[in-house]
Amino acid sequence: MxxxxxxxxxxxxxxxxxxxxxxxxxxxxxxxxxxxxxxxxxxxxxxxxxxxxxxxxxxxxxxxxxxxxxxxxxxxxxxxxxxxxxxxxxxxxxxxxxxxxxxxxxxxxxxxxxxxxxxxxxxxxxxxLLHRAARRRPKGGVSYKGFRDSQIASIIGSRNGFDISTTDPRSFENIRKTTGVFDRTQKKGMSDYEFLKKVADINGYDLFARFNPEQHRFVLFFQPPALAKQREVFTFIYNEGEAAYRNTLLSFSPTLDAHDQSSDFEIFLIKD
Structure with a gap:
């Protein structure tokens, strides 16, 4: 023992x-x-x-x-x-x-x-931490006039517990800077998460949070999908003969399922 x-x-x-x-x-x-x-x-x-x-x-x-x-x-x-x-x-x-x-x-x-x-x-x-943004619903509407969407992400993230500071670039390095300045309104009754998710969708961005164990804090991600900038790393070739067995697939059993595939789309109108 x-x-x-x-x-x-x-x-x-x-x-x-x-x-x-x-x-x-x-x-x-x-x-x-x-x-x-x-x-x-x-x-x-x-x-x-x-x-x-x-x-x-x-x-x-x-x-x-x-x-x-x-x-x-x-x-x-x-x-x-x-x-x-x-x-x-x-x-x-x-x-x-x-x-x-x-x-x-x-x-x-x-x-x-x-x-x-x-x-x-x-x-x-x-x-x-993003769940806090889902629970926070301002009593009245909130107007963001003359802000970049990335600035709006920083503001909402900061007031919902994310440690975002203008003096610490690491705290917002995953909030990708957007172009253009717009006037946006968070309607009454809309949660911070619902509003920020809508802004992310307009830009084609992902919105999620991850915990960074080295920095000991949650990090807000507001940026293009990772696959949009991902390069091809591996190429697998199936059934190319014995001479090509090294670095090739020996078997391949894909499953094609339409259950989770997109079947509709949304159109957003942005007024400058």
Whole structure:
């Protein structure tokens, strides 16, 4: 049996799947701390969804335990500040002690469950920072007069938690500068995300957020699709004979499905 002292890192099988959760109280200046092995013993499931068209989502499920001392309930985590709303949870996954950051999310809600025929559970749900823009709906309309669309992206991103500063080029390096100055209006009742997504669509841009583990913050992406500037890297040739087996495909089984293909289009009118 292996034992550890407080602060000592557990040795793990090199081939055993492993994960780590790092929590920050906020993006700005907060030092992360790792969820302890004792807390992890309550965690039964961790799910991270990387969504291209929606917000990235993290779900952590904790279940009550029974050991020699009796029942260890998750009820205390409901009032604990560990998973407080707004805290940033970074998930790192891999094998043994070789872990890499998969993503991060901001805690939105905690849902306890007390079933009649089982032990209590607690579900932590978190999303990337763009979800804040989806929840923020200005009471009145907002007018942006004489702004570039990229400037509008910086303004909306900044007021929804993204650390964007004119003195730090890294904070807006993925907000691609647009040409032209326009007068745009965010209508009453329209969320910041809905409005910014519409502006992104007008420019043919992608809009999403990613967590940068080196900068310890979420980064807003407002830029042309990656495929638009991606060069051909590999060329695979199928069934070219034995002399060409090296660097070719030996088998090829594509699936063609029209389910997710575009079947309509929108026309935007831009007035200078």
């Amino acid at each position: 292996k034992t550890t002292t407080p602060g000592q890192k557990l040795e793990r099988d090199y081939y055993a799947p492993n994960y780590e959760l790092l929590i920050r109280a906020s993006q700005k200046g907060a030092q992360p701390f790792a969820v302890t092995e004792d807390v992890k013993s309550f965690i039964s499931e961790v799910t991270y969804e990387d969504n291209a068209d929606q917000f990235d989502r993290l779900e952590i499920k904790l279940e009550s335990q029974i050991d020699n001392s009796g029942e260890r309930s998750v009820s205390s985590f409901g009032d604990s500040k560990l998973f407080s709303e707004g805290h940033i949870v970074e998930i790192r996954m891999g094998y043994g002690n070789s872990l890499f950051t998969v993503g991060a999310a901001s805690v939105v809600k905690k849902t306890p469950d007390y079933p009649a025929d089982g032990f209590p559970t607690l579900t932590i749900e978190a999303f990337d």
